[in-house]
Amino acid sequence: MGNYKTLKEEVYEANMQLPRLGLVLYSFGNASAVDRNKGVFGIKPSGVPYAELRPEDVVICDFNGKPIDGNRRPSSDTKTHAVLYKEYDAIGGVVHTHSTYATAWAQALKDIPVFGTTHADYLITDIPCALPMKDDYIQGDYEHMTGYQIFDCLKERKLDYKEVQMILVGSHGPFTWGTTVGKAVYHSAVCEEVAKMAYLTLQINPDALPLKDTLKRKHFDRKHGKDAYYGQGCR
Amino acid sequence: MGNYKTLKEEVYEANMQLPRLGLVLYSFGNASAVDRNKGVFGIKPSGVPYAELRPEDVVICDFNGKPIDGNRRPSSDTKTHAVLYKEYDAIGGVVHTHSTYATAWAQALKDIPVFGTTHADYLITDIPCALPMKDDYIQGDYEHMTGYQIFDCLKERKLDYKEVQMILVGSHGPFTWGTTVGKAVYHSAVCEEVAKMAYLTLQINPDALPLKDTLKRKHFDRKHGKDAYYGQGCR
Amino acid sequence: MGNYKTLKEEVYEANMQLPRLGLVLYSFGNASAVDRNKGVFGIKPSGVPYAELRPEDVVICDFNGKPIDGNRRPSSDTKTHAVLYKEYDAIGGVVHTHSTYATAWAQALKDIPVFGTTHADYLITDIPCALPMKDDYIQGDYEHMTGYQIFDCLKERKLDYKEVQMILVGSHGPFTWGTTVGKAVYHSAVCEEVAKMAYLTLQINPDALPLKDTLKRKHFDRKHGKDAYYGQGCR
Amino acid sequence: MGNYKTLKEEVYEANMQLPRLGLVLYSFGNASAVDRNKGVFGIKPSGVPYAELRPEDVVICDFNGKPIDGNRRPSSDTKTHAVLYKEYDAIGGVVHTHSTYATAWAQALKDIPVFGTTHADYLITDIPCALPMKDDYIQGDYEHMTGYQIFDCLKERKLDYKEVQMILVGSHGPFTWGTTVGKAVYHSAVCEEVAKMAYLTLQINPDALPLKDTLKRKHFDRKHGKDAYYGQGCR
Numbered sequence: 001m002g003n004y005k006t007l008k009e010e011v012y013e014a015n016m017q018l019p020r021l022g023l024v025l026y027s028f029g030n031a032s033a034v035d036r037n038k039g040v041f042g043i044k045p046s047g048v049p050y051a052e053l054r055p056e057d058v059v060i061c062d063f064n065g066k067p068i069d070g071n072r073r074p075s076s077d078t079k080t081h082a083v084l085y086k087e088y089d090a091i092g093g094v095v096h097t098h099s100t101y102a103t104a105w106a107q108a109l110k111d112i113p114v115f116g117t118t119h120a121d122y123l124i125t126d127i128p129c130a131l132p133m134k135d136d137y138i139q140g141d142y143e144h145m146t147g148y149q150i151f152d153c154l155k156e157r158k159l160d161y162k163e164v165q166m167i168l169v170g171s172h173g174p175f176t177w178g179t180t181v182g183k184a185v186y187h188s189a190v191c192e193e194v195a196k197m198a199y200l201t202l203q204i205n206p207d208a209l210p211l212k213d214t215l216k217r218k219h220f221d222r223k224h225g226k227d228a229y230y231g232q233g234c235r
Numbered sequence: 236m237g238n239y240k241t242l243k244e245e246v247y248e249a250n251m252q253l254p255r256l257g258l259v260l261y262s263f264g265n266a267s268a269v270d271r272n273k274g275v276f277g278i279k280p281s282g283v284p285y286a287e288l289r290p291e292d293v294v295i296c297d298f299n300g301k302p303i304d305g306n307r308r309p310s311s312d313t314k315t316h317a318v319l320y321k322e323y324d325a326i327g328g329v330v331h332t333h334s335t336y337a338t339a340w341a342q343a344l345k346d347i348p349v350f351g352t353t354h355a356d357y358l359i360t361d362i363p364c365a366l367p368m369k370d371d372y373i374q375g376d377y378e379h380m381t382g383y384q385i386f387d388c389l390k391e392r393k394l395d396y397k398e399v400q401m402i403l404v405g406s407h408g409p410f411t412w413g414t415t416v417g418k419a420v421y422h423s424a425v426c427e428e429v430a431k432m433a434y435l436t437l438q439i440n441p442d443a444l445p446l447k448d449t450l451k452r453k454h455f456d457r458k459h460g461k462d463a464y465y466g467q468g469c470r
Numbered sequence: 471m472g473n474y475k476t477l478k479e480e481v482y483e484a485n486m487q488l489p490r491l492g493l494v495l496y497s498f499g500n501a502s503a504v505d506r507n508k509g510v511f512g513i514k515p516s517g518v519p520y521a522e523l524r525p526e527d528v529v530i531c532d533f534n535g536k537p538i539d540g541n542r543r544p545s546s547d548t549k550t551h552a553v554l555y556k557e558y559d560a561i562g563g564v565v566h567t568h569s570t571y572a573t574a575w576a577q578a579l580k581d582i583p584v585f586g587t588t589h590a591d592y593l594i595t596d597i598p599c600a601l602p603m604k605d606d607y608i609q610g611d612y613e614h615m616t617g618y619q620i621f622d623c624l625k626e627r628k629l630d631y632k633e634v635q636m637i638l639v640g641s642h643g644p645f646t647w648g649t650t651v652g653k654a655v656y657h658s659a660v661c662e663e664v665a666k667m668a669y670l671t672l673q674i675n676p677d678a679l680p681l682k683d684t685l686k687r688k689h690f691d692r693k694h695g696k697d698a699y700y701g702q703g704c705r
Numbered sequence: 706m707g708n709y710k711t712l713k714e715e716v717y718e719a720n721m722q723l724p725r726l727g728l729v730l731y732s733f734g735n736a737s738a739v740d741r742n743k744g745v746f747g748i749k750p751s752g753v754p755y756a757e758l759r760p761e762d763v764v765i766c767d768f769n770g771k772p773i774d775g776n777r778r779p780s781s782d783t784k785t786h787a788v789l790y791k792e793y794d795a796i797g798g799v800v801h802t803h804s805t806y807a808t809a810w811a812q813a814l815k816d817i818p819v820f821g822t823t824h825a826d827y828l829i830t831d832i833p834c835a836l837p838m839k840d841d842y843i844q845g846d847y848e849h850m851t852g853y854q855i856f857d858c859l860k861e862r863k864l865d866y867k868e869v870q871m872i873l874v875g876s877h878g879p880f881t882w883g884t885t886v887g888k889a890v891y892h893s894a895v896c897e898e899v900a901k902m903a904y905l906t907l908q909i910n911p912d913a914l915p916l917k918d919t920l921k922r923k924h925f926d927r928k929h930g931k932d933a934y935y936g937q938g939c940r
Contacts, residue, residue, distance in 0.1 A: 025428050026421065028353065047466030076457055076465045098353045100428070104435030107351040108443050116812040117877045118733065118803045138449040142457075171446050172352045186731065193730050193805070199439055200809030204904055208813050211876050214843040222781055222847075230781045231752030260663050261656065263588065282701030311692055311700045333588045335663070339670030342586040343678050373684040377692075406681050407587045434674055495898050496891065498823065517936030546927055546935045568823045570898070574905030577821040578913050608919040612927075641916050642822045669909055 004042060004069055007035050008058040011042040014181040018097060019050045021189045029097035030075040033181035034085050036092075039063060041085055045072030065144070076143065083147020084177060088161045093181025095188045098173040101195035105129065106168040112194060114211045115201045119194045120219040121230075122165070127191065128153055129168040150175060163224075166191040239277060239304055242270050243293040246277040249416040253332060254285045256424050261285075264332035265310040268416035269320050271327075274298060276320055280307030300379070311378065318382020319412060323396045328416025330423045333408040336430035340364065341403040347429060349446045350436045354429045355454040356465075357400070362426065363388055364403040385410060398459075401426040474512060474530050474539055477505050481512040482525040484651040488567060489520045491659050499567035500545040503651035504555050506562075509533060511555055515542030535614070546613065553617020554647060558631045563651025565658045568643040571665035575599065576638040582664060584681045585671045589664045590689040591700075592635070597661060598623055599638040620645060633694075636661040709747060709765050709774055712740050716747040717760040719886040723802060724755045726894045731755075734802035735780040738886035739790050741797075744768060746790055750777030770849070781848065788852020789882060793866045798886025800893045803878040806900035810834065811873040817899060819916045820906045824899045825924040826935075827870070831915075832896065833858055834873040855880060868929075871896040 014031040018024040027050070032043035042058045060069035065082035067074050075081075081094045097103075105112050111126035112119075119127075130153035132138075137145040150167055154160075165187050166176040174195075176187035201208050223230040249266040253259045262285070267278035277293045295304035300317035302309050310316075316329045332338075340347050346361035347354075354362075365388035367373075372380040385402055389395075400422050401411040409430075411422035436443050458465040484501040488494040497520070502513035512528045530539035535552035537544050545551075551564045567573075575582050581596035582589075589597075600623035602608075607615040620637055624630075636646040636657050644665075646657035671678050693700040719736040723729040732755070737748035747763045765774035770787035772779050780786075786799045802808075810817050816831035817824075824832075835858035837843075842850040855872055859865075870892050871881040879900075881892035906913050928935040 025424060045467065046464075073464070073467055100431060101435060103351060103353060104432050104439055107432060107436040108440035110440055115876070116808060118808060132447060132450060135447075135449045138447075138453050142453055171350070171450055189730060196805060197809050197812060199435065200806060200904065201812040203438065203908065204809055205813035205815055212837060212840070212843075214840045215837060215876055218843050218847055229751075229778070232750065232778055260659060280702065281699075308699070308702055335666060336670060338586060338588060339667050339674055342667060342671040343675035345675055367682060367685060370682070370684045373682075373688050377688055406585070406685055434670065438673065495894060515937065516934075543934070543937055570901060571905060573821060573823060574902050574909055577902060577906040577916075578910035580910055602917060602920060605917075605919040608917075608923050612923055641820070641920055669905065673908065 002069065003038075004035070004040070004058075004060050005055075007033060007040075007042045007060070008055045010181060011044065011058045012053065012055040014093065014095070014185050015044045015053060016050060017185050018095070018188070021185070023097045023099040023188055023192060024050070025098070029095070029099075030077055030081075031093065031095045031181055031185060032075075032078075032081045033093045034091070040068065041081060043074050043078055043081055045070070046075050048072070077146070079141070079143035080146040080150070080175070083144060083151065084175075087147070087151050088177065090162055090179065091177045091184075092179050093184035094175065094177045095181070095184040096173065096175050097188050097192075099188065099192040099195075101199055102168060102174040102192050103172075104199070105195050106170055106173050109170050112168070112198045114216060115198050115208055116211055117215060117219045118190075118197060120211055120216045121223050122187070122190055122194075122220075123163060124216040124220045125157075125159060125164060127166055127168060127194065128157060128159065128164070129170050131170045146172075237304065238273075239270070239275070239293075239295050240290075242268060242275075242277045242295070243290045245416060246279065246293045247288065247290040249328065249330070249420050250279045250288060251285060252420050253330070253423070256420070258332045258334040258423055258427060259285070260333070264330070264334075265312055265316075266328065266330045266416055266420060267310075267313075267316045268328045269326070275303065276316060278309050278313055278316055280305070281310050283307070312381070314376070314378035315381040315385070315410070318379060318386065319410075322382070322386050323412065325397055325414065326412040326419075327414045328419035329410065329412045330416070330419040331408065331410050332423050332427075334423065334427040334430075336434055337403060337409040337427050338407075339434070340430050341405055341408050344405050347403070347433045348443075349451060350433050350443055351446055352450060352454045353432060355446055355451045356458050357422070357425055357429075357455075358398060359451040359455045360392075360394060360399060362401055362403060362429065363392060363394065363399070364405050366405045381407075472539065473508075474505075474510070474528075475525075477503060477510075477512045477530070478525045478528040480651060481514065481528045482523065484563065484565070484655050485514045485523060486520060487655050488565070488658070491655070493567045493569040493658055493662060494520070495568070499565070499569075500547055500551075501563065501565045501651055501655060502545075502548075502551045503563045504561070510538065511551060513544050513548055513551055515540070516545050518542070547616070549611070549613035550616040550620070550645070553614060553621065554645075557617070557621050558647065560632055560649065561647045561654075562649050563654035564645065564647045565651070565654040566643065566645050567658050567662075569658065569662040569665075571669055572638060572644040572662050573642075574669070575665050576640055576643050579640050582638070582668045583678075584686060585668050585678055586681055587685060587689045588667060590681055590686045591693050592657070592660055592664075592690075593633060594686040594690045595627075595629060595634060597636055597638060597664065598627060598629065598634070599640050601640045616642075707774065708743075709740070709745070709763075710760075712738060712745075712747045712765070713760045713763040715886060716749065716763045717758065719798065719800070719890050720749045720758060721755060722890050723800070723893070726890070728802045728804040728893055728897060729755070730803070734800070734804075735782055735786075736798065736800045736886055736890060737780075737783075737786045738798045739796070745773065746786060748779050748783055748786055750775070751780050753777070782851070784846070784848035785851040785855070785880070788849060788856065789880075792852070792856050793882065795867055795884065796882040796889075797884050798889035799880065799882045800886070800889040801878065801880050802893050802897075804893065804897040804900075806904055807873060807879040807897050808877075809904070810900050811875055811878050814875050817873070817903045818913075819921060820903050820913055821916055822920060822924045823902060825916055825921045826928050827892070827895055827899075827925075828868060829921040829925045830862075830864060830869060832871055832873060832899065833862060833864065833869070834875050836875045851877075
């Protein structure tokens with residue numbers, strides 16, 4: 001696997017977690033990881049079932065989404081990943097799935113409200129739903145523009161990509177990221193669980209109110225604040 | 236298994252995927268595959284549990300649904316499969332299940348609206364629900380007429396069976412097809428997942444709008460259009 | 471296991487299917503089978519987790535629910551099973567579970583309407599919900615009276631226990647039966663699946679109509695009528 | 706593992722049951738068990754995935770939640786457990802999860818009504834939802850005050866912690882307890898199943914009524930009353 005052996009194995013492992021976590025059916029998803037020193041990222045090949053995927057199938061691309069190593073065609077969503085790596089310096093991995101509940105919220109074109117501490121343990125705002133882009137963008141360089149659909153949504157809402165690490169692409173499905181691809185996978189699983197809980201909350205109480213600010217702050221800070229006391233101190 | 240060994244094994248393998256994909260309970264489903272050269276198709280025997288099914292149990296039938304090889308009685312839905320093979324030249328396999336969410340839509344007598352790109356990756360129209368047939372057809376050659384219930388529904392809506400490869404038989408459940416039985420199974424799994432997502436979308440937002448046309452077209456074409464760039468180029 | 475070895479093994483196997491089918495949590499369910507020649511039935515011991523259950527733990531009781539063989543205390547629902555064996559000559563097995571969707575209908579005190587052919591393949595009426603009994607019956611010989619709650623419900627509705635082999639005990643959960651305990655287990659799984667589909671049908675279309683009579687009749691008769699053509703002819 | 710080997714193993718085993726029962730995603734939960742003679746309890750370390758947890762990772766704490774043995778940082782919810790052990794003499798174990806349906810009820814800020822006998826087999830009142838505490842408590846010694854949020858809720862409603870062994874912490878999720886940690890785990894699984902059934906009951910019948918008093922009493926007493934006849938007499 002030449003120069004990219006470690007990166008390909010990391011991308012392979014991350015992709016293989018997606019079906020195990022129940023986040024993908026067939027090939028409906030893709031994970032990528034970046035090597036900032038080399039200025040490349042590795043991504044799942046397009047349309048290859050997880051059961052047949054091997055580390056050597058991972059495609060290495062530059063930040064324009066152009067393949068530079070590997071025998072396969074990269075994921076059709078490659079340019080979206082490329083934009084995120086280019087615009088967001090601090091991220092190490094990106095994951096896209098069509099996980100059932102998060103996708104339903106994306107199809108409903110609704111942000112996922114913060115109803116509880118499970119959500120606030122990860123972010124203190126709603127999970128934003130980026131509305132579909134204009135027709136000429138869709139008809140143009142679609143996957144590239146999907147990257148900017150995400151970028152523009154966070155920017156307009158004045159959200160920091162280091163704090164909000166998951167988003168719904170309207171009518172499509174969730175994208176998540178993290179400092180490593182492992183954390184991006186983790187955020188995909190959290191996003192799906194939070195999406196399911198929020199759906200059920202509204203079914204039980206259509207007038208459910210958002211979590212109060214003090215609880216949002218408390219839960220986020222105990223995991224991610226400067227005096228965080230969750231975990232073993234090495235997150 | 237005589238002249239039909241390969242066909243029987245293909246049908247056996249396809250049927251065995253149905254319980255693994257969570258699409259059938261007990262014997263609630265059947266898959267068939269055609270051999271166009273010999274003018275026959277193989278289908279699951281009626282009422283045999285998947286755990287006991289063997290390749291040699293597959294029944295070979297002609298395009299009138301008449302068994303011509305095998306020791307078992309074929310699926311009670313055999314004549315429906317026969318009509319589809321007779322009317323639709325290009326299909327290689329047919330699958331029928333009572334998968335939970337797709338069946339619920341069929342029972343609700345509702346088409347499944349295109350709410351997102353997961354759906355548009357496969358078809359750009361609603362998944363049609365063919366309304367129940369007239370009483371004298373039900374009391375007559377029921378399973379044969381079910382084939383024409385499907386055929387007539389597509390015809391009336393001016394839909395092409397090569398583009399719309401899944402349908403709901405009203406009050407009953409989904410039928411899917413494809414150029415191979417493997418693809419027909421795949422479409423059954425996609426139909427169930429799309430049915431679940433559409434159900435959840437309407438629960439979250441009862442006023443959810445259909446996917447915009449440009450997104451429908453983009454997603455369908457990137458997988459199935461003449462310049463498709465999804466997959467490894469051999470779909 | 472003395473005189474009842476075969477019966478105990480049959481009851482053991484049937485009980486062990488319940489967790490595998492996802493119909494019970496912990497010890498929330500029980501299956502029994504009858505030996506009409508000996509005038510006894512075997513039933514699961516009370517409160518024993520499935521993981522620890524052994525064939526020799528099965529308790530043999532007479533038709534008054536009195537234990538006559540075995541070292542364990544029988545299921546707390548034993549007298550309900552006893553009433554069903556006494557009143558319904560043709561049944562060979564009885565199963566009670568708290569399976570999630572069927573129990574939700576029982577708690578909602580609603581019959582499960584016939585919305586589709588999956589239901590009509592087994593019975594052509596709604597799955598009846600027997601309303602809770604009078605307070606003095608509850609405070610009296612409760613489990614014995616639960617048997618008569620079932621018996622009276624079918625009688626009042628003029629339903630034949632040979633055609634309607636599943637019922638919801640209101641506020642409690644489903645009971646099913648069959649000519650063998652294997653068929654009673656099968657009916658419990660069908661009841662749960664039909665309950666889930668009917669729930670989803672009403673969520674998708676609150677005005678969903680019952681299945682038309684011709685379809686009810688057609689599907690029931692092709693499996694159970696005198697000219698049935700479903701299965702391999704030995705049901 | 707020094708003086709606490711047995712306690713650590715008991716806590717380890719209880720924690721490992723949570724993912725097997727489908728009650729936790731990643732590290733979203735914690736189980737603890739007490740040794741009353743030594744005046745300590747063992748609890749899961751904070752943020753450690755279940756797949757990596759080992760018995761020696763369990764942290765031993767005093768009743769103020771202060772770690773006194775072990776190399777890991779204890780669960781961030783440790784002080785909540787500590788309060789429950791201090792205030793409730795008769796409990797041997799405490800479990801906290803973010804199980805999906807119970808958490809949805811907590812997020813909806815609704816008590817779970819007693820709709821059926823599955824619920825009444827364990828408690829005859831609604832499962833209480835303790836409303837979120839005042840802002841200064843949240844900003845102060847939050848996890849300690851969460852213990853008193855639970856304690857005060859039971860006290861205000863005049864509920865006995867020996868009869869009501871499960872509660873929803875509003876906007877957060879369920880806490881359960883029992884005479885042993887094994888029973889606390891069991892109550893977490895029951896709470897989740899009862900939460901799911903109650904949710905479905907209200908979806909099927911928004912006007913569903915609570916279980917009648919005689920049925921509540923009958924079911925609770927046959928399992929827990931002085932003349933209980935459920936189980937093998939050694940609960």
